[in-house]
Amino acid sequence: MRAVVVNQAITGIEVVDHEKPALVAHGQALVKVEYCGVCHTDLHVAHGDFGQVPGRILGHEGIGIVEEVGEGVKTLKKGDRVSIAWFF
Template identity: 70%
Template sequence: MKAAVVTQDHQVDVTEKTLRPLRHGEALLKMECCGVCHTDLHVKNGDFGDKTGVILGHEGIGVVAEVGPGVTSLKPGDRASVAWFYEGCGHCEYCNTGNETLCRNVKNAGYTVDGGMAEECIVVADYAVKVPEGLDSAAASSITCAALPRIKR
């Protein structure tokens, strides 16, 4: 698949990249759109350390193409988000008290794990929010950065 990948010289190349197989609790999205956030520029520029090879993007909306084992919150055909908050560690004081966004071992899309600036993207299903019918994907994409980190199911 084609993806916008950070290069060693702090550029972005659209290149071919292969996704790994889905794991328990994950879903595969066929991306419809992905916004560009200033954080993407920081990642590209190396402001948060070397992120060579990572796929950018955390303001994305896609259609669920496949779900991994254990997924009940999404089904193929649903539209869902790729948000900055990808996943917490699940066992620290913050994760155990419902404050996953404060997790010190958090994974972030387009930064510590591959993001949504690609033809496909893997998401943790429990943190991928369904997009309501009638809401345009491009309009919904910016909400995934500004609002979704603050929303908990």
């Protein structure tokens, strides 16, 4: 997948090819994000205001299609269009 991440020098961001995340916890779903906002919190993360996090994937407000649902997910199914609120 393509992702915007905090660069290794923690001086900004870069677009990279990144391994697709796996579902590892109860209640998770994997969403293929089509559109994603970058908010002020992402800028704080990129600038290291919350600690040094090189490689951290940015963007947490998105729209996409559910690709996979994990154990315990009852309200979503593969193919559902979803929005991802900032607090999830």
